[in-house]
Amino acid sequence: MDRRPGVSVRLKLTLSYAGFLMIAGVLLLGAVWVFLLRYVPDRAMLKNPDDRPDGVFPIRSVLLDVFAPRAAAVLVFLLFFGLLGGWILAGRMLAPLTRITDATRTATKGSLSHRIRLPGRKDEFRELADAFDAMLARLEAHVAEQQRFAANASHELRTPLAVSKALLDVARADPDQDPGEVIDRLHAVNTRAIDLTEALLLLSHADQRSFTREDVDLSLLAEEAIETLLPLAEKRGVTFETSGDITPTLGSHALLLQLTTNLVHNAIVHNLPEQGTVWVDTGARPDTVVLTVENTGEKLTPQQASTLTERFQRGTERVHTDHAGVGLGLAIVKTITHAHDGTLTLTPRPDGGIRITVELPAAASGAG
DSSP states (O other): OOOOOOOOHHHHHHHHHHHHHHHHHHHHHHHHHHHTGGGSOSSOOOOOTTTOTTOOOOOHHHHHHHHHHHHHHHHHHHHHHHHHHHHHHHHHHHHHHHHHHHHHHHHHTTOOSOOOOOOSSOOHHHHHHHHHHHHHHHHHHHHHHHHHHHHHHHHHHHHHHHHHHHHHHHHHHOTTSOHHHHHHHHHHHHHHHHHHHHHHHHHHHHHTTOSOOEEEEHHHHHHHHHHHHHHHHHHTTEEEEEEEOOOEEEEOHHHHHHHHHHHHHHHHHSSOSSSEEEEEEEEEOSSEEEEEEEEOOSOOOHHHHHTTTSTTOOOHHHHTSTTOOOSOHHHHHHHHHHHTTOEEEEEEOTTSSEEEEEEEEBOOTTOO
């Protein structure tokens, strides 16, 4: 927004310092007048020579003649000293603000790696500089994550398109090829592209927190997710063990159902080849509700577990299955959890598999 040029803050502070100093000087001289000069007589007085033989009793007019020029000189000195000292003092006071402004201009040009790192003890300017540095760090991390996400999304979307083009080129070059096989493969590739697009839209929707909060029971969502994915579990030889209590919270029913479904789906497909188990438990605490999903499977290190919520992160054992997913399952879980002000914890099980815990704020008592 264009603004008309105005008086600088440094000049305003300088004039303020000088003005306050002049007012203080005038008040001091006024106090001298009120409490000293007004008690001096304004005409000559007779006195006994024996009282003060070597002294002279002054009168008010004589003192004013002596006092007024010196008072004026003092005021001129105070004005000069106030302007000069105020200008220097204002410059020193505003130096941190100048550094913050320069850093802001640098960030505006797209350089988010610059930091102010204002030295000195904690005060208002240093709190502002530290907060600005923290904001720049978050922005830099967010931009880097978005850039990685855009690159990964472009790569993931390009893959099904390239496969579709290759299938069509093969079909065009070989008219005798069975069209049913080509159609089936195109259908699978197209389904994968649609799943990826819907997952990206869901991530964007959850990131913006543009949803209406309502009463939701996580235990009911867990039952619904298990019922939906039961055929897949039976196909892969996975059994469920469920337990828990009513877990009321506030949030989006659709997003929390997606969260629960993703967790259960991940526990099924990332399990033992046969005779695997998935445990689903819900519980209520004084201020939070907890959904825990754990499964059997290969042993994971804490470092491997920490990467599973990264976008487009997939294990090799899942890529080559009929339910490979698009690498956004747990990333969506993480985003939805944060959008509901919750915490997500991934803990490898000693015997193999992983335990995933989602903790959300509990609904207020009596809600619903």
